[in-house]
Amino acid sequence: MAEFHKEDIARLMDGVLPWPAVQDMLKSPKDLDRFDKYLEIMAERVPWDDTILLPLTPQLMIVARKGERVVKCLCGQEYGDYRVNWKLSALVHVRDSQQALDEIYRGRDALDEAWVQLREYICPGCGSMLEVEAVPRGCPPDFEFLPDLDTFYREWLGRELPDKCEYEDRTLAVVAEWSSEGE
Amino acid sequence: MSEDKGLKLKEQLRVNDRELADTGHLFGLEKLERKESDPGTYEAVWHILSNLCNAAWSVGCKVSSSPIAAEGGDALWALHTPTGEAVCVSRGITAHPGLLADMIRNFIELDYEDYPGFHQGDIFENNDPHYGGIHAPDFDMAMPIFYGDELVAWTSCVSHVSDCGSVTPGSIGFLNPDCYSDGLCIAMEKVGEADKFYPWYDMRIKSRTRTPDWVLGDARGRLAGCITVREKLIEVIDKYGLDFFRDACKEYVEDSRRYAVGRVRTQAVPGRIRKSQFKDLAMKGKRVLLGKQDIDCLFNLPMELEIKADANVAISLRGASGTVPFGENISPTALKSGLLNGYSHIVGFDMFNSGPSASWEVETPPGGSWANPFEKDFSASSGVAWAPAVMWMSSLYEVFGRLYHMRGFIEEMAAGAATTMTAEFAGINQTGQYVAGLTLEQACNGSPARGFTDGENSAWCIYTPNADFGNAEIAELYYPVLYLGRNLEPDSAGYGRFRGGLGHTAVWMVHNTPSIEYQCGCAGIRSKTISNHGMYGAYPAVPDRPAYAHDTNVKELIAEQKPLVHERGDPEDQQITNNVKARELEDAAIAPFVTPEPLQDYDIIVHPVSGAQSMGDPLDRAPAAVEDDLNKGWVRAGVAERVHGVVAVSNGRWTVDEKATAEKRKTLRDERKGKAVPFRQWWDEERKRVEACENMDAAVIEMWRSSMELSPGYGDELRAFWRLPEDFIFELPAAGKEES
Numbered sequence: 001m002a003e004f005h006k007e008d009i010a011r012l013m014d015g016v017l018p019w020p021a022v023q024d025m026l027k028s029p030k031d032l033d034r035f036d037k038y039l040e041i042m043a044e045r046v047p048w049d050d051t052i053l054l055p056l057t058p059q060l061m062i063v064a065r066k067g068e069r070v071v072k073c074l075c076g077q078e079y080g081d082y083r084v085n086w087k088l089s090a091l092v093h094v095r096d097s098q099q100a101l102d103e104i105y106r107g108r109d110a111l112d113e114a115w116v117q118l119r120e121y122i123c124p125g126c127g128s129m130l131e132v133e134a135v136p137r138g139c140p141p142d143f144e145f146l147p148d149l150d151t152f153y154r155e156w157l158g159r160e161l162p163d164k165c166e167y168e169d170r171t172l173a174v175v176a177e178w179s180s181e182g183e
Numbered sequence: 184m185s186e187d188k189g190l191k192l193k194e195q196l197r198v199n200d201r202e203l204a205d206t207g208h209l210f211g212l213e214k215l216e217r218k219e220s221d222p223g224t225y226e227a228v229w230h231i232l233s234n235l236c237n238a239a240w241s242v243g244c245k246v247s248s249s250p251i252a253a254e255g256g257d258a259l260w261a262l263h264t265p266t267g268e269a270v271c272v273s274r275g276i277t278a279h280p281g282l283l284a285d286m287i288r289n290f291i292e293l294d295y296e297d298y299p300g301f302h303q304g305d306i307f308e309n310n311d312p313h314y315g316g317i318h319a320p321d322f323d324m325a326m327p328i329f330y331g332d333e334l335v336a337w338t339s340c341v342s343h344v345s346d347c348g349s350v351t352p353g354s355i356g357f358l359n360p361d362c363y364s365d366g367l368c369i370a371m372e373k374v375g376e377a378d379k380f381y382p383w384y385d386m387r388i389k390s391r392t393r394t395p396d397w398v399l400g401d402a403r404g405r406l407a408g409c410i411t412v413r414e415k416l417i418e419v420i421d422k423y424g425l426d427f428f429r430d431a432c433k434e435y436v437e438d439s440r441r442y443a444v445g446r447v448r449t450q451a452v453p454g455r456i457r458k459s460q461f462k463d464l465a466m467k468g469k470r471v472l473l474g475k476q477d478i479d480c481l482f483n484l485p486m487e488l489e490i491k492a493d494a495n496v497a498i499s500l501r502g503a504s505g506t507v508p509f510g511e512n513i514s515p516t517a518l519k520s521g522l523l524n525g526y527s528h529i530v531g532f533d534m535f536n537s538g539p540s541a542s543w544e545v546e547t548p549p550g551g552s553w554a555n556p557f558e559k560d561f562s563a564s565s566g567v568a569w570a571p572a573v574m575w576m577s578s579l580y581e582v583f584g585r586l587y588h589m590r591g592f593i594e595e596m597a598a599g600a601a602t603t604m605t606a607e608f609a610g611i612n613q614t615g616q617y618v619a620g621l622t623l624e625q626a627c628n629g630s631p632a633r634g635f636t637d638g639e640n641s642a643w644c645i646y647t648p649n650a651d652f653g654n655a656e657i658a659e660l661y662y663p664v665l666y667l668g669r670n671l672e673p674d675s676a677g678y679g680r681f682r683g684g685l686g687h688t689a690v691w692m693v694h695n696t697p698s699i700e701y702q703c704g705c706a707g708i709r710s711k712t713i714s715n716h717g718m719y720g721a722y723p724a725v726p727d728r729p730a731y732a733h734d735t736n737v738k739e740l741i742a743e744q745k746p747l748v749h750e751r752g753d754p755e756d757q758q759i760t761n762n763v764k765a766r767e768l769e770d771a772a773i774a775p776f777v778t779p780e781p782l783q784d785y786d787i788i789v790h791p792v793s794g795a796q797s798m799g800d801p802l803d804r805a806p807a808a809v810e811d812d813l814n815k816g817w818v819r820a821g822v823a824e825r826v827h828g829v830v831a832v833s834n835g836r837w838t839v840d841e842k843a844t845a846e847k848r849k850t851l852r853d854e855r856k857g858k859a860v861p862f863r864q865w866w867d868e869e870r871k872r873v874e875a876c877e878n879m880d881a882a883v884i885e886m887w888r889s890s891m892e893l894s895p896g897y898g899d900e901l902r903a904f905w906r907l908p909e910d911f912i913f914e915l916p917a918a919g920k921e922e923s
């Protein structure tokens with residue numbers, strides 16, 4: 001029966017927990033306080049003090065900061081309101097020419113620039129590649145996850161967040177602002 | 184008749200539906216009384232029922248004798264409640280339990296209880312997608328089980344036959360232009376009674392399939408397995424009592440629903456998940472059957488999940504693109520069944536049965552799309568309906584991987600799936616027998632990367648837990664080919680911090696046949712494009728690119744003891760290109776295809792089977808893992824350096840230069856920032872290119888056109904994102920239109 005010590009979770013995250021211990025975790029009934037352990041581990045690892053509300057990806061956290069909930073990279077780079085697709089605040093390297101695609105997919109594996117573009121989302125702070133999209137031209141960027149944070153804390157974790165936030169996708173509102181600024 | 188108040192089964196269905204709606208529990212079971220009062224017996228009987236289905240699988244596959252069943256185990260048996268809910272299933276093709284459950288329900292809905300009636304020993308079948316089947320080669324069977332004079336359960340089976348009599352030989356009918364070419368059709372029929380098929384059932388298979396002995400063998404196998412379930416089940420009921428059996432079956436299904444919901448609630452996060460996904464079917468200029476098929480297609484397979492406050496899951500395919508004039512359209516019933524397969528892998532796998540699907544709200548896919556074709560295109564073909572559906576389902580692995588990650592359940596995560604490129608042969612084999620059938624090569628992919636480690640190589644298959652590519656020697660017995668190689672394929676998974684498991688490549692030499700057709704089929708592949716599985720910054724796996732050489736000098740090469748082809752080699756330096764001369768040689772073919780001419784002795788086929796998807800920034804991959812891959816030949820030196828930023832030297836054995844690697848990685852990170860631009864800057868330019876359809880293939884344009892027409896809301900959102908005019912529609916350039 002796994003005991004799910006915090007140190008073991010940390011080693012699991014780093015990919016260094018021995019396989020028998022991982023198997024034990026897979027087979028045992030789960031630890032219901034895993035989320036709290038996970039938040040503690042992440043808080044110890046980041047070089048900043050904001051409270052982590054939800055780890056969105058291994059690299060990007062939703063944090064509480066001065067009454068706002070923003071997306072923040074481990075390196076400290078911020079991406080704004082979590083209800084706006086964070087990709088809008090990232091750097092992007094788009095491979096949409098044959099030459100740029102061929103740097104990754106060579107020879108027999110070559111992609112066709114008229115069918116697919118590779119969008120590499122890069123953190124302006126640390127240069128990490130946060131997500132890669134492989135989609136045809138015209139596909140809006142995936143907003144992978146818009147959490148219902150208040151329901152999550154109140155109804156699933158049994159504790160209220162100090163403030164409230166409407167559960168809504170605000171991405172298109174930002175795009176609309178860009179467009180009116182451009183005119 | 185059911186046990187409650189003498190209701191008819193159809194009336195019982197209504198009661199069940201109402202109880203679920205009123206209480207949120209299947210069969211209104213707010214308490215699992217049998218489980219609570221006697222958990223030991225409850226658990227023991229579950230395992231007995233489970234073993235009973237697996238015994239049927241063993242018996243049925245052996246009786247079958249077809250290579251697909253006997254060697255590949257590509258079949259499945261299940262036990263159902265009187266109203267059709269799957270209680271328990273065997274190993275095998277797990278894409279089917281949902282479909283078998285719906286088929287039984289349909290027999291009830293169609294008033295078959297009144298006419299022709301249900302009796303012990305009756306055999307019912309369906310393979311018609313119009314009535315909920317997936318595709319013609321999957322024969323779905325069900326038999327009612329009576330205890331005394333009461334219908335107490337159903338047993339069901341599906342087997343994938345080697346040839347279903349479709350317009351082209353075999354069972355992966357991607358080339359079928361319409362349903363009239365899909366082959367032998369069994370439309371919700373009673374096909375036998377008293378444990379015996381009607382004579383005309385056998386006669387139809389004899390006259391309408393190309394491999395009747397195997398297809399009939401599969402029918403006997405299905406029947407043998409179903410009888411096994413029935414006879415053993417009667418012993419179980421004798422022992423544990425009918426009341427217990429009835430109650431426990433309902434509880435197993437409700438228990439499984441609770442497990443799936445509980446898992447979402449304790450291991451996921453409420454909110455909205457979106458994942459785009461695309462799949463190509465490029466057929467322009469290839470050997471096709473009808474003029475309308477001389478086109479390239481791109482499928483739009485978007486997934487949106489809403490994890491709701493009550494931990495139920497709403498699932499949508501809004502934005503799905505239109506039907507195609509090929510066999511790659513699927514009915515909503517079959518799609519939902521496929522979804523249950525994926526869901527059972529990653530969410531509800533404690534007791535695999537119908538339960539979890541009661542926690543979904545699946546939005547009906549847009550009418551006229553590949554996922555709901557018959558509303559607008561009643562003659563759409565479903566020859567290999569699974570193909571786009573499985574690519575859509577692959578997103579389910581990644582999105583649940585993301586959800587589990589957010590709660591810290593790293594050990595439960597997975598990246599996206601591998602693809603399913605099939606190889607089928609049709610023609611006269613070395614014994615003079617006509618064969619048409621699938622090799623098992625594709626039933627053994629790499630498994631997806633996990634949150635803490637790489638996937639397993641050649642050990643996983645999305646549609647069956649029995650991943651197994653079969654013995655080469657057995658394949659050589661059936662088909663006129665010799666294996667020149669069967670190797671793990673380096674760099675065949677995505678590139679990331681954790682790597683997907685690698686796939687493998689089979690190299691065949693055609694041998695001892697007057698001629699044979701090789702069909703490189705699509706049961707869910709990408710070849711012009713790749714998956715959108717760049718999870719956490721990984722690069723998606725390479726496209727499916729087989730190779731072949733026809734009319735070759737290989738006989739001479741053998742006589743002269745010169746090098747042949749045993750593996751693919753580097754993407755820019757391939758063995759087949761280097762070593763073989765041929766009248767026709769394709770070394771990076773866009774799949775799927777049938778070779779323009781049948782193949783002959785000494786022709787070569789290089790058939791790669793895909794690895795799975797990866798996760799995480801490739802520059803974060805542990806240098807020691809890259810070193811290990813280099814020494815095993817699983818990553819090529821160029822990829823190690825360019826993509827993973829690992830500097831290594833070889834003197835027979837690779838060693839990583841830690842310092843140079845750290846410097847190289849820093850340089851690459853800085854270069855990334857230099858090459859990238861702020862999103863908004865790109866968006867400003869890109870939206871003009873989108874509006875002008877700049878450098879967009881006709882297939883891309885047509886896909887957007889149909890997606891936006893079939894799902895207006897999806898179209899509005901796309902227009903809003905790129906700030907396109909409100910009346911903007913994607914249209915092929917005028918020149919393209921004049922041609923047609």
Ligand SMILES: [Zn+2]
Nearest residue numbers: 073075123126
């Ligand atoms: Zn960063």
